[in-house]
Structures are given as C-alpha cells and as structure tokens.
Amino acid sequence: MITVKNIKKAFNGKEVLKGISAEFKQGVTNLIIGSSGTGKSVLLKCAVGLIKPDEGSVFFDGKNLYKSDREEQRAIREQIGMLFQGSALFDSMTVEQNVRFPLDMRTKMTDDEKLERVNFCLKRVGLEGVNDKKPAEISGGMMKRVGIARAIVMNPKYLFCDEPNSGLDPQTSIMIDNLILEITEEYNMTTIVVTHDMNSVMEIGKHIVFLSKGVKEWEGTKEQIVHSDVESLNDFVFSNSLMVAYKKSEEERANR
Numbered sequence: 516m517i518t519v520k521n522i523k524k525a526f527n528g529k530e531v532l533k534g535i536s537a538e539f540k541q542g543v544t545n546l547i548i549g550s551s552g553t554g555k556s557v558l559l560k561c562a563v564g565l566i567k568p569d570e571g572s573v574f575f576d577g578k579n580l581y582k583s584d585r586e587e588q589r590a591i592r593e594q595i596g597m598l599f600q601g602s603a604l605f606d607s608m609t610v611e612q613n614v615r616f617p618l619d620m621r622t623k624m625t626d627d628e629k630l631e632r633v634n635f636c637l638k639r640v641g642l643e644g645v646n647d648k649k650p651a652e653i654s655g656g657m658m659k660r661v662g663i664a665r666a667i668v669m670n671p672k673y674l675f676c677d678e679p680n681s682g683l684d685p686q687t688s689i690m691i692d693n694l695i696l697e698i699t700e701e702y703n704m705t706t707i708v709v710t711h712d713m714n715s716v717m718e719i720g721k722h723i724v725f726l727s728k729g730v731k732e733w734e735g736t737k738e739q740i741v742h743s744d745v746e747s748l749n750d751f752v753f754s755n756s757l758m759v760a761y762k763k764s765e766e767e768r769a770n771r
Contacts, residue, residue: 516541517673517705522561522571524554531557532568533729542703543721544696546710550751553726555709556600556677562707563595563675564588575673593621596666596704598676602658604650604665610637611646614665621669636664640694656687660694667698674699674706680715692718713752716740725751 517539524532531554539545539562547555560566562573564580573580575591583591604613611633618629637643640660650658659679666674676695680688696719699706710716716723720737727747735743743749 516576517562517707518572518574519558519562520572520574522558522568522573524557524561524566524568531729532561534571535726535729535731536571537724537731537734539705539707539724540722541705542700543706544699544719545705545707545722545724546716546720547707547724547726548710548716548720548751549726550711554729555711555726558726559675559677559707559709563597564592593669594672596669596671596674598659598662598666598674598679600678600681602650602662604658604661606650608649609646610642610648610650610653610661613650613661614668617665617669632668633664636668637661639667639698640664654687655682656684656690659683659687659691663691663694663698667702670702672704674704676706676708678709678711680710680712685714688712688714689718695719727751 520536522532522535523530535558547558549555557566561568567581572582575594578587578591580588580591605616608616614633614636615629618624618632624632633646637645640663642657642660642664645653645657650661653661679691679695683691692715695706695708698704708715708719717737720740723735723737723740724731725733725745725748733743733745733748740748740752743752
C-alpha cells in the first residue's frame with residue numbers, strides 16, 4: 516500500500532497540490548483522474564520520488580520515503596517500476612537492451628540470467644521475438660508494452676503509470692489497460708495510474724481518486740462514480756458521451 520498525506524507542491528508561487536491525502540491499495544489498479552492541469556502527474560511524481568513535495572509525507576507500506584536515510588530510500592526505489600507517458604525508451608538500444616537496462620544498473624545477475632528475465636517479461640506482455648528491433652521499428656502500442664516489460668523486469672512491488680494510453684488508438688488502449696490490470700492482480704502490486712481517459716476508468720478503475728484544481732474532490736470505485744453528486748466530477752465524467760450512455764443504461768437497469 517502507498518499512502519500520501521497532506522501533499523502540497525507549488526511552482527513559482529502557484530499552488531499545484533493543495534494538501535492531498537489518499538491511500539492506494541495493494542493488488543488493485545488505483546487511478547488518479549482529472550482534467551489537464553489538475554496536478555495528477557505532479558502527485559504521481561511526488562509519490563514516486565521524482566519531485567519532492569513542499570509539505571507532506573509518502574509512505575510505502577509504512578516506510579516514510581522522505582524521512583528515510585539514503586539506503587532506505589534506495590531499497591524503496593528498487594521496488595518501484597515506472598511506465599512513463601512517452602514510454603521513454605532509448606532510441607539507440609534494441610528492445611532487449613531497453614528491458615535489460617534496469618538489470619544492468621541494479622543487479623549482479625549473469626548475462627544468461629538477465630536474458631532469461633528479459634525474455635520472460637517480453638513474453639508476459641506478448642512481445643516474443645522482437646528482442647533485436649529498435650523502438651523506431653515497432654508501433655506505439657508495442658513501445659508501451661516494451662515500457663511495461665522494462666517496468667516489471669525488477670519484479671517491483673509498486674508500479675506507476677503516467678498516461679499509459681497517451682497517443683494510442685482505442686483498441687490498443689484497451690489492450691494496454693487490460694495488461695496493466697492483469698499484471699497488477701497477478702503480481703499483487705500496488706499500481707497507480709494517472710489518466711484522463713474515462714474508458715480506462717470504466718475498464719480498470721478499481722479505486723479512483725479525482726483531482727480538481729489541486730484538491731482531492733472525490734474518491735471511490737467505478738461503480739460509484741456515475742452516481743456522484745460532486746459537480747466538478749460530473750462535469751469531467753459526463754463530458755464523455757460514452758459515459759452518458761453508460762449512466763442511462765444503469766438507470767434503465769435500476770428501474771426494471
């Protein structure tokens with residue numbers, strides 16, 4: 516479990532996060548949602564340790580990230596996997612080298628052990644046989660899957676995903692969503708996904724935190740979200756015509 520308490524962050528005097536507190540549960544997909552500019556990615560980066568908050572604490576299974584010594588912080592970070600918005604693959608490296616990179620940096624595994632682990636992770640994301648290809652030679656959806664393989668190659672306890680469906684077509688987005696959900700449940704990870712995609716919310720949103728203007732305005736499940744009386748959340752949710760249709764079908768079912 517990951518817990519954030521009273522996280523505040525400002526840039527050039529402008530408050531971006533105004534005291535966010537939330538618990539992100541183990542073994543489920545935790546989503547942080549909201550419109551662009553609401554502080555979603557900043558909260559994710561504060562939680563993962565890429566940005567230090569001005570105030571507040573982040574706990575990984577009870578261990579305070581920002582009050583731990585350097586060795587304790589290193590131990591926490593070695594249990595973190597990160598899927599960046601743009602996949603962040605090294606263009607000059609092959610798929611195999613990209614996935615292997617964390618193993619080269621952080622372990623003393625033999626080359627054979629590294630290759631076995633890389634192939635296992637590539638197989639898990641459905642990418643057998645692409646080891647020698649460069650990122651420019653594969654599709655955007657495949658690059659996301661390579662990014663996921665690299666994120667899980669160290670067998671992390673915690674997985675962070677920043678806009679994993681950015682730039683993908685709807686069908687590929689669903690595939691990536693389902694892959695993140697499957698891996699989360701299979702390995703019992705604490706997964707946090709930042710997204711503004713309501714399709715993702717309804718597909719994999721087991722636990723959802725909604726931010727608006729740097730404030731947490733709602734928290735709950737995808738089943739509860741369509742019945743919310745929070746105006747800002749309803750504006751966000753029902754701007755999507757698919758969600759309007761979903762609510763209508765839910766109401767019809769309730770009236771039967």
